[in-house]
Amino acid sequence: xxxxxxxxxxxxxxxxxxxxxxxxxxxxxxxxxxxxxxxxxxxxxxxxxxxxxxxxxxxxxxxxxxxxxxxxxxxxxxxxxxxxxxxxxxxxxxxxxxxxxxxxxxxxxxxxxxxxxxxxxxxxxxxxxxxxxxxxxxxxxxxxxxxxxxxxxxxxxxxxxxxxxxxxxxxxxxxxxxxxxxxxxxxxxxxxxxxxxxxxx
Numbered sequence: 001x002x003x004x005x006x007x008x009x010x011x012x013x014x015x016x017x018x019x020x021x022x023x024x025x026x027x028x029x030x031x032x033x034x035x036x037x038x039x040x041x042x043x044x045x046x047x048x049x050x051x052x053x054x055x056x057x058x059x060x061x062x063x064x065x066x067x068x069x070x071x072x073x074x075x076x077x078x079x080x081x082x083x084x085x086x087x088x089x090x091x092x093x094x095x096x097x098x099x100x101x102x103x104x105x106x107x108x109x110x111x112x113x114x115x116x117x118x119x120x121x122x123x124x125x126x127x128x129x130x131x132x133x134x135x136x137x138x139x140x141x142x143x144x145x146x147x148x149x150x151x152x153x154x155x156x157x158x159x160x161x162x163x164x165x166x167x168x169x170x171x172x173x174x175x176x177x178x179x180x181x182x183x184x185x186x187x188x189x190x191x192x193x194x195x196x197x198x199x200x201x
Contacts, residue, residue, distance in 0.1 A: 031176040032069065033060040034162055041153055042188045043196060051152035053079035057162060063180065070129050070169055073144035074161050078151055080104060100146070109148045110164065114140035129169045143169070155179065 036042075037056040044051035054075040061067040080100050088097050103111040116134045117123045126139040133139055145165060150157040159177040166174045183191075 029061075029166070029170070029172045029174045031178060032162065032166055032174050033063050033065070033178050033180050034058065034158070035060070035065065035180050036158065039188070039191050039195065041158075042183055043192050044152070045154060046185050046188050048189065048192045049196070049200075051154055053082075053152050055153055055158070057158065057165075059162060059166065060180070063178070065180065070127065070165065071142075072165055073142070074153070074158075074165075075144060075146050076150050076152060077104065077146075077148045080146055103146055111146045112168070113144050113146065115142040116140055127169075130171060131169060 035058045037058070038052065040049075040052045041055050043049045054073070056071070056073050058065075058071045059069045061069055081104065084097065084100055084104075088100070090097050099113060114132065114134075116136075117126060117138045122141050123138065125141040127141070127143065131139045131143060145161065147161065150161065153161075158179070162177045163174055166172050
Protein backbone atom coordinates (compact mmCIF):
# COMPACT_ATOMS: atom_id res chain seq x y z
CA UNK A 1 0.00 0.00 0.00
CA UNK A 2 2.76 2.44 0.97
CA UNK A 3 4.74 1.50 -2.14
CA UNK A 4 1.74 2.30 -4.38
CA UNK A 5 1.21 5.66 -2.69
CA UNK A 6 4.90 6.48 -3.09
CA UNK A 7 4.83 5.58 -6.78
CA UNK A 8 1.69 7.67 -7.29
CA UNK A 9 3.38 10.64 -5.63
CA UNK A 10 6.37 10.25 -7.94
CA UNK A 11 4.12 10.28 -11.00
CA UNK A 12 2.30 13.37 -9.69
CA UNK A 13 5.62 15.09 -9.05
CA UNK A 14 6.87 14.31 -12.55
CA UNK A 15 3.58 15.50 -14.04
CA UNK A 16 3.87 18.75 -12.09
CA UNK A 17 7.34 19.28 -13.51
CA UNK A 18 6.01 18.62 -17.02
CA UNK A 19 3.15 21.10 -16.61
CA UNK A 20 5.61 23.63 -15.29
CA UNK A 21 7.65 23.27 -18.46
CA UNK A 22 4.61 24.23 -20.49
CA UNK A 23 4.02 27.33 -18.33
CA UNK A 24 7.54 28.69 -18.90
CA UNK A 25 8.26 28.14 -15.19
CA UNK A 26 10.95 25.70 -16.17
CA UNK A 27 12.49 23.06 -13.97
CA UNK A 28 15.93 21.82 -14.92
CA UNK A 29 15.69 18.49 -16.69
CA UNK A 30 18.70 16.31 -16.05
CA UNK A 31 17.61 13.51 -18.37
CA UNK A 32 15.00 12.61 -20.99
CA UNK A 33 14.18 9.20 -22.39
CA UNK A 34 13.55 8.42 -26.04
CA UNK A 35 12.05 5.67 -28.11
CA UNK A 36 13.21 5.33 -31.72
CA UNK A 37 10.34 4.27 -33.94
CA UNK A 38 11.90 2.57 -36.96
CA UNK A 39 13.76 -0.72 -37.13
CA UNK A 40 15.87 0.75 -39.97
CA UNK A 41 17.80 2.73 -37.38
CA UNK A 42 18.84 -0.45 -35.60
CA UNK A 43 19.63 -2.27 -38.87
CA UNK A 44 22.13 0.49 -39.61
CA UNK A 45 23.42 0.71 -36.06
CA UNK A 46 24.28 -3.00 -36.08
CA UNK A 47 25.87 -2.79 -39.55
CA UNK A 48 23.25 -4.83 -41.39
CA UNK A 49 22.70 -2.05 -43.95
CA UNK A 50 23.46 1.64 -44.42
CA UNK A 51 22.70 3.87 -41.45
CA UNK A 52 19.31 5.57 -41.55
CA UNK A 53 18.96 9.17 -42.72
CA UNK A 54 15.45 9.80 -41.44
CA UNK A 55 13.64 8.57 -38.36
CA UNK A 56 11.07 9.43 -35.72
CA UNK A 57 11.60 9.75 -31.98
CA UNK A 58 9.28 10.00 -29.01
CA UNK A 59 10.68 11.88 -26.02
CA UNK A 60 9.53 10.96 -22.51
CA UNK A 61 10.00 12.51 -19.11
CA UNK A 62 10.17 9.10 -17.41
CA UNK A 63 11.68 5.73 -18.14
CA UNK A 64 8.28 4.04 -17.79
CA UNK A 65 6.98 6.19 -20.70
CA UNK A 66 4.03 7.54 -18.71
CA UNK A 67 4.63 11.18 -19.64
CA UNK A 68 5.30 11.98 -23.30
CA UNK A 69 7.06 15.27 -23.94
CA UNK A 70 7.00 15.24 -27.72
CA UNK A 71 7.08 13.25 -30.96
CA UNK A 72 9.29 14.39 -33.83
CA UNK A 73 10.47 13.41 -37.27
CA UNK A 74 14.19 13.92 -37.88
CA UNK A 75 15.62 14.01 -41.39
CA UNK A 76 19.13 14.59 -42.69
CA UNK A 77 20.33 16.44 -45.79
CA UNK A 78 21.01 13.26 -47.86
CA UNK A 79 17.46 12.08 -47.20
CA UNK A 80 16.02 15.43 -48.32
CA UNK A 81 18.16 15.36 -51.47
CA UNK A 82 16.86 11.87 -52.23
CA UNK A 83 13.26 13.05 -51.78
CA UNK A 84 13.75 15.86 -54.30
CA UNK A 85 15.33 13.58 -56.89
CA UNK A 86 13.14 10.51 -56.52
CA UNK A 87 9.90 10.94 -54.61
CA UNK A 88 8.50 14.48 -54.71
CA UNK A 89 6.81 15.88 -57.79
CA UNK A 90 7.98 19.42 -58.47
CA UNK A 91 4.55 20.45 -59.77
CA UNK A 92 2.08 18.46 -57.67
CA UNK A 93 4.08 18.96 -54.46
CA UNK A 94 5.30 22.43 -55.35
CA UNK A 95 5.09 24.01 -51.88
CA UNK A 96 6.81 21.11 -50.13
CA UNK A 97 9.40 20.80 -52.91
CA UNK A 98 10.23 24.50 -52.69
CA UNK A 99 10.50 24.35 -48.90
CA UNK A 100 13.07 21.55 -49.08
CA UNK A 101 14.97 23.16 -51.95
CA UNK A 102 15.07 26.50 -50.15
CA UNK A 103 16.50 24.89 -46.99
CA UNK A 104 19.14 22.94 -48.93
CA UNK A 105 20.29 26.12 -50.67
CA UNK A 106 20.28 28.18 -47.48
CA UNK A 107 23.07 28.64 -44.96
CA UNK A 108 20.81 27.33 -42.17
CA UNK A 109 21.86 24.13 -40.43
CA UNK A 110 18.38 23.32 -39.08
CA UNK A 111 14.85 23.90 -40.32
CA UNK A 112 11.54 22.89 -38.75
CA UNK A 113 8.52 22.05 -40.86
CA UNK A 114 5.06 21.88 -39.29
CA UNK A 115 1.77 20.16 -40.02
CA UNK A 116 -1.19 22.06 -38.57
CA UNK A 117 -4.74 20.84 -37.83
CA UNK A 118 -6.90 20.33 -40.90
CA UNK A 119 -10.15 19.42 -39.14
CA UNK A 120 -11.78 19.19 -35.72
CA UNK A 121 -10.20 15.81 -35.02
CA UNK A 122 -6.73 17.19 -35.73
CA UNK A 123 -7.33 20.06 -33.32
CA UNK A 124 -7.36 17.52 -30.49
CA UNK A 125 -3.90 16.34 -31.56
CA UNK A 126 -2.06 19.61 -31.22
CA UNK A 127 1.30 19.36 -29.48
CA UNK A 128 1.34 20.38 -25.82
CA UNK A 129 4.85 21.81 -25.74
CA UNK A 130 6.12 25.15 -27.06
CA UNK A 131 5.59 25.47 -30.82
CA UNK A 132 4.66 28.26 -33.24
CA UNK A 133 0.95 28.74 -33.92
CA UNK A 134 -0.64 29.33 -37.32
CA UNK A 135 -3.06 32.09 -38.31
CA UNK A 136 -5.86 30.25 -36.48
CA UNK A 137 -3.79 30.12 -33.28
CA UNK A 138 -3.42 26.36 -33.60
CA UNK A 139 -0.25 24.53 -32.64
CA UNK A 140 1.15 21.84 -34.97
CA UNK A 141 0.03 18.23 -34.87
CA UNK A 142 3.43 17.07 -36.16
CA UNK A 143 6.91 18.61 -36.27
CA UNK A 144 9.85 17.48 -38.36
CA UNK A 145 13.43 18.65 -37.98
CA UNK A 146 15.56 18.89 -41.10
CA UNK A 147 19.26 19.06 -40.34
CA UNK A 148 22.58 19.48 -42.10
CA UNK A 149 24.47 18.72 -38.88
CA UNK A 150 24.27 14.94 -39.43
CA UNK A 151 24.43 12.90 -42.63
CA UNK A 152 23.05 9.79 -40.96
CA UNK A 153 21.72 8.65 -37.61
CA UNK A 154 23.62 6.65 -35.04
CA UNK A 155 23.19 6.68 -31.27
CA UNK A 156 25.42 9.69 -30.68
CA UNK A 157 23.88 11.75 -33.49
CA UNK A 158 20.34 10.90 -32.34
CA UNK A 159 21.17 12.04 -28.81
CA UNK A 160 22.65 15.33 -30.04
CA UNK A 161 19.57 15.90 -32.17
CA UNK A 162 17.22 15.24 -29.23
CA UNK A 163 19.07 17.77 -27.08
CA UNK A 164 18.46 20.37 -29.80
CA UNK A 165 14.76 19.47 -29.92
CA UNK A 166 14.43 19.67 -26.13
CA UNK A 167 16.11 23.08 -26.17
CA UNK A 168 13.88 24.36 -28.98
CA UNK A 169 10.50 23.03 -27.88
CA UNK A 170 10.82 22.48 -24.12
CA UNK A 171 13.22 25.37 -23.47
CA UNK A 172 15.56 23.12 -21.51
CA UNK A 173 19.29 22.35 -21.70
CA UNK A 174 19.01 18.65 -21.01
CA UNK A 175 22.18 16.91 -19.83
CA UNK A 176 21.47 13.28 -20.68
CA UNK A 177 19.45 11.31 -23.21
CA UNK A 178 18.71 7.63 -22.58
CA UNK A 179 17.44 5.40 -25.37
CA UNK A 180 14.72 2.94 -24.37
CA UNK A 181 13.91 -0.43 -25.88
CA UNK A 182 17.29 -1.13 -27.45
CA UNK A 183 16.97 -4.48 -29.26
CA UNK A 184 19.74 -7.08 -29.15
CA UNK A 185 21.75 -7.90 -32.25
CA UNK A 186 19.94 -11.23 -32.52
CA UNK A 187 16.50 -9.55 -32.41
CA UNK A 188 17.60 -6.97 -34.96
CA UNK A 189 19.08 -9.54 -37.33
CA UNK A 190 15.89 -11.62 -37.17
CA UNK A 191 13.75 -8.59 -37.97
CA UNK A 192 16.11 -7.56 -40.77
CA UNK A 193 15.98 -10.96 -42.42
CA UNK A 194 12.21 -11.39 -42.06
CA UNK A 195 10.94 -7.87 -42.65
CA UNK A 196 13.54 -6.02 -44.69
CA UNK A 197 16.18 -8.00 -46.58
CA UNK A 198 13.64 -9.85 -48.72
CA UNK A 199 12.21 -6.58 -50.08
CA UNK A 200 15.40 -4.71 -51.02
CA UNK A 201 17.69 -5.34 -53.98
